[in-house]
Amino acid sequence: MIEWFDDLALGMRFKSGEVQITESDIKRFAAEYDPQPMHLDEVAAKQTPFKGLAASGWHTAAIAMNLAIQVRPFGPHPLIGLGVDGLRWMMPVRPGDILHLEGEVIGLTPSKTKPQGVALVKWTLYNQNGDAVYTFTPIGIVPRRPPT
Numbered sequence: 613m614i615e616w617f618d619d620l621a622l623g624m625r626f627k628s629g630e631v632q633i634t635e636s637d638i639k640r641f642a643a644e645y646d647p648q649p650m651h652l653d654e655v656a657a658k659q660t661p662f663k664g665l666a667a668s669g670w671h672t673a674a675i676a677m678n679l680a681i682q683v684r685p686f687g688p689h690p691l692i693g694l695g696v697d698g699l700r701w702m703m704p705v706r707p708g709d710i711l712h713l714e715g716e717v718i719g720l721t722p723s724k725t726k727p728q729g730v731a732l733v734k735w736t737l738y739n740q741n742g743d744a745v746y747t748f749t750p751i752g753i754v755p756r757r758p759p760t
Contacts, residue, residue, distance in 0.1 A: 615687040617729035617754040620717055626733070628679035628713040633667060635707035641671040666704035672746045673699075676737045679713035685733055686754045694751040698734070703745050710740040718749070727756045 614620060642651030646668035649656035657665045667675075681691055705711065719732030731754050737746040 613687065614685065615689075616757040617686075617720070617722065617731060618757045619687070620685075620720055620729075620731055620754070622717055622720060624717040626683045626685050626713075626715040628683050630710050630712045631675060631679065633675070633705055633707060633709045633711060635665065638665060638667045638671065638705075638707060641674070642668050646670055662704050664704075665707060667706070669701045669746075672701065672705050672737065673748070675705075675711060676713055676735060676746055676748065679711070679737070680715065680733075680735055680750075683713065683715065685715060685717075686731070686752065689755055691750070692753045694730070694753065697732070697749040697751065699748040701746050703739075703743060705739070705745055709745075711737055711745070713737050722756065727758070728753055729756055730754075 639652055642648065650660040650662045650666050651657070651668050654665050713735055715733045715735040717731060718734045720729060722729040731752045732749055733752065734749045735747065736744050739745050
């Protein structure tokens with residue numbers, strides 16, 4: 613069971629449950645945060661490079677974040693970070709897509725001055741066909757086990 617930075621190991625893997633994306637999910641998010649034709653209107657979306665309705669990249673990022681939180685890679689500790697490396701959108705997320713998130717610990721650096729460490733987990737969001745649609749590597753801050 614993971615509770616502390618010290619419980620993490622390079623190569624450790626995580627996998628989330630699945631979430632299905634609906635047309636109304638895409639339009640609701642877009643209406644509030646990214647009101648562009650390819651996210652709001654099927655007819656207009658066909659005239660864009662997406663050739664149809666597609667979720668906002670920021671919606672995709674929010675979905676991935678929610679799935680990462682559900683995985684609880686840092687045990688009881690919240691996912692707090694210093695930034696994100698390697699953020700990429702590889703293909704559009706469409707209505708009906710079923711997404712899941714997979715992560716791998718690729719870096720662990722204990723702090724020399726604070727009771728914490730920096731964990732790098734490379735996360736990749738996949739659709740129902742196994743296609744990678746989004747990836748990001750947050751620079752996570754994780755508390756170290758208190759001395760006994």
